[in-house]
Amino acid sequence: MSKKYSAAERVYGEVKELILSCELPGGELISEGEVAERCAVSRTPVREAFLRLAAEGWMRLYPKRGALVVPVGERESREVLEARLLVEGSAARDVVSRPEATAELVAKLRANLAAHRATDGDDFARIDTEFHQLIVDAGRNSLLRDFFTSLGERRRRMTAASMHRDLAVTDRIHDDHAALTRALADGDADRFSALLSAHLAGVHDVAEVDR
The missing domain is CATH 1.10.10.10 (Winged helix-like DNA-binding domain superfamily/Winged helix DNA-binding domain)
Structure with missing residues (x-):
């Protein structure tokens, strides 16, 4: 057995x-x-x-x-991205209210960006997933954090699908992540949310993600 x-x-x-x-x-x-x-x-x-x-x-x-x-449907894609925007935006607002937490998160995100530049393929999708998870983990809402973690496999698959559709998307992901990191470093949660909305819509080929 x-x-x-x-x-x-x-x-x-x-x-x-x-x-x-x-x-x-x-x-x-x-x-x-x-x-x-x-x-x-x-x-x-x-x-x-x-x-x-x-x-x-x-x-x-x-x-x-x-x-x-089963393919990832358009409705599922939009719902996952909208959920991500809400959870990550909430975490960002919490983090920027605490300077020490912001500095710690920005250091971790910059290390993640360095790893992004050093890899490609399947590992890139994993590191992309880790970037966004770091932001949510830095927030203090454990329920939202657990929910976001539960989306991890769907998030990873959607990123891998984007990479298969357009290999150049990895450059956009890295550049967008760098801009998101700068917004957090500046303590600007509103700019972070606006950048994240554009990032998710562009990478995953969705017309618009509601903020």
């Missing part, structure tokens, strides 16, 4: 990583056989992994055909 369980866990982790990194893009149909061959396992653990991924909303199962990777 334990061997079967660990095989299903491994397949689940590998397939989910392919989805989050957009190596398996939304709209793609994959079969149990393909994944079983790729992961060197039987179809049983693949079926269990697919059921778990479907329950989490990452896949839609079609008997005898395979599993469809």
